[in-house]
Amino acid sequence: MPERLFVQLVNMSLTASWVIAVILAVRALFGKMRLPKKYAYYLWIIPGFRLLCPVSVSSVISLFNLRFFKGTGPAGTPAMSPAVMDRGTAGNPAFAVGVSGLDRMLQASLPAETPAVSMNPMQPVLRAAVIIWLAGVAVLGIAGLVSWLRLKKMVSVAVRRERNVYECEKIPSPFVLGLFHPRIYIPYRLPEKEREYILLHETYHIRRGDCFVKVLGYLVSVLHWFNPLVWTAYFCMGRDMEMSCDEKILSVMGMEIKKEYSLSLLSFAANKRGYFAGPLSFGEKDAGKRVLHVLNFKKPGSLAAAGGILLLVILAAVCLTDGKKEGGPEGADAPAGKTEESREVQPEAEAEGNASPGNETDGQLPEFARVRDRIVQQGLLLNQPLAFGEAVDPEDGDAVVRMAESADGVYAAYGFISPEYGSRGICLRNYQGADEHLNYVDAGWVNAYEEPRLAVGDYDGDGEEEVAFAFVSGSGTGVYVETLLVFETDETGHMYPNEMTQERQEEEIGRLLETRVNADAKTLELVDKGTGETVIGGISYGNGEEQAEFIGMDYSSQIRYSVGEDIFLFVGAGVFTDMSPMPELSEDNVAFRVRFHNPENGSGGRFTLEDPARGVFGVSAQAGTVFDETAVLIPGENVARIEITNGNTGSVSSITDREILEKVLEAYRELDIRPNGELKVRSGYSYRMELFDKKGNRLQSVVPYKDAVMIDGQIYDGSMNRTTTDLLLALAEAVT
Incomplete structure (x- = not known):
């Protein structure tokens, strides 16, 4: 440094x-x-x-x-x-x-x-x-x-x-x-x-x-x-x-x-x-x-x-001003070792004003092209890359992280890390027979939280496969944003990224949803404009402030994608009031099915949204429907007693005090989980809780981890939020 x-x-x-x-x-x-x-x-x-x-x-x-x-x-x-x-x-x-x-x-x-x-x-x-x-x-x-x-x-x-x-x-x-x-x-x-x-x-x-x-x-x-x-x-x-x-x-x-x-x-x-x-x-x-x-x-x-x-x-x-750029630094236009299979592509969401694929100076800094080519020339893609989420300090030098790979190994995504830019730059590698093709996207990404997902499918119905790639591109206090890229591949092996931009999301959400506000009750509901049906109702705002006034909705702070045979978008509903510059996020997400429309030139594809519905992040691979976590969790009013087992000492505490019960159940109800077939059932735990009704019947066994929850032997993913950790803390507080 x-x-x-x-x-x-x-x-x-x-x-x-x-x-x-x-x-x-x-x-x-x-x-x-x-x-x-x-x-x-x-x-x-x-x-x-x-x-x-x-x-x-x-x-x-x-x-x-x-x-x-x-x-x-x-x-x-x-x-x-x-x-x-x-x-x-x-x-x-x-x-x-x-x-x-x-x-x-x-x-x-x-x-x-x-x-x-x-x-x-x-x-x-x-x-x-x-x-x-x-x-x-x-x-x-x-x-x-x-x-x-x-x-x-x-x-x-x-x-x-x-x-x-x-x-x-x-x-x-x-x-x-x-x-x-x-x-x-x-x-x-x-x-x-x-x-x-x-x-x-x-x-x-x-x-x-x-x-x-x-x-x-x-x-x-x-x-x-x-x-x-x-x-x-x-x-x-x-x-x-x-x-x-x-x-x-x-x-x-x-x-x-x-x-x-x-x-x-x-x-x-x-x-x-x-x-x-x-x-x-x-x-x-x-x-x-x-x-x-x-x-x-x-x-x-x-x-x-x-x-x-x-x-x-x-x-x-x-x-006080710098000179106008006339291209990259010397050698950036024709970097050593660059072949026809290695092209610079720029993600665009709309056909209008689309930059030409392959042009390194359209819409991006030529310095990035220099850094990218340096990393590739060093052979970091050919050596053993780092695992996603592995701690690495960009100031220590160049590195490559394996982000995701298709099941058949034909497609793989790698993220670049450099002292100049930190985590910025993505390489999509694909094979056509014995030929390897490297394709680049100038985009920032986050080397933490949920692993990127890469899936292959015919998303535009043209009979040809596209590659859908979702990765975390922004995070912070109350903010978790993912980016979706859908790649078209031409006969030469070049891949053209099409990005679902925030502007397009907001435009589509505005086309599908309207907000109905009850200013007296300080509640609102989101309504499907097409059907008139309520998607999410009874969203409270104002945090108890009587003077709080509704200003507008925010659909940009919580954005998640699920990619598979279909693509789903999950957007957190945030409410702006005149009492705070930050949106108040609802516990519910709005789920949309994402449709991709094939452009003629392979780049600048358009995205539309369909079927708005209340949802919690996660898609069932079997049914292709939105996963509803409330179908898994037990209603709090049915719980009369909780037994908490300390995994380290084996001691068991029986909790019947309603005030303590409510604190634990509040954290339990806040769980944000979804199925993930790749997760393995775990052994060992810090705390396990078992829920019982008034008659003493056992209702459910719950074991929270920092990034997952095991419910009656079934593991659920919870790595994209802190709700699993909150439940662990609530259990620890209940027994002390």
């Missing part, structure tokens, strides 16, 4: 170096044009942004569109490739600073690819560079702190004269010290007239916020201490800051004070005798240049002011 941050910092510093060079040239031009120094001061905002912000937008007028910069980075900007720090044999490391001859020289100096080693040869060098950089940051940070403490000690005997103005006999010249409550320190016995404009100068520093600018500038310089241009920019910014304040004094008090003001600057400089105020304070520095500027200063006219503002705007547009 520190290595990656350091590489990013170096990239930002390289880019900012060119901007600083431009600003220095323009600053000199400003001097020739005799523009006020405040415009030169404002110029330093531009490189400051480049040194702090790692991202920018592209534009046609960017400095980095010049031919000089072409090919130096992903957006036409100079960059050091992260390949210098990736593990594995990622090819020759790439280094680019914006000059082709220098790029070649640096490239030749880097170690060549070494397939036999597991770590890039640049990794130790990079780690040493990080250590040196951190040491420099620490030294300069401590130096700044020591300077500040020394000044605080020096002015500890200062006497307050008025407001935030203090007199001190130990200082030879005025300065400002402090950030949130800055103080002005002046020497004793300053002449009244001189004191007046010196205080005006320092007060203007404070009012303009120069205190924060100076500290921020120093911190940025410390972070980029290895770049001499950054320090040059810092000191030039400080000089422009002081001179712009001088100009302000002359504008306010009149040009007739030029002589007296200049003499004051010279006298302060003569009295310093090695005195150093420190990088975080304002003092009367660079007296010689400032005196010349004061004596030559003329109040600018409106034309000069307009010209300065116009130049600032133009420079901001030119230097």
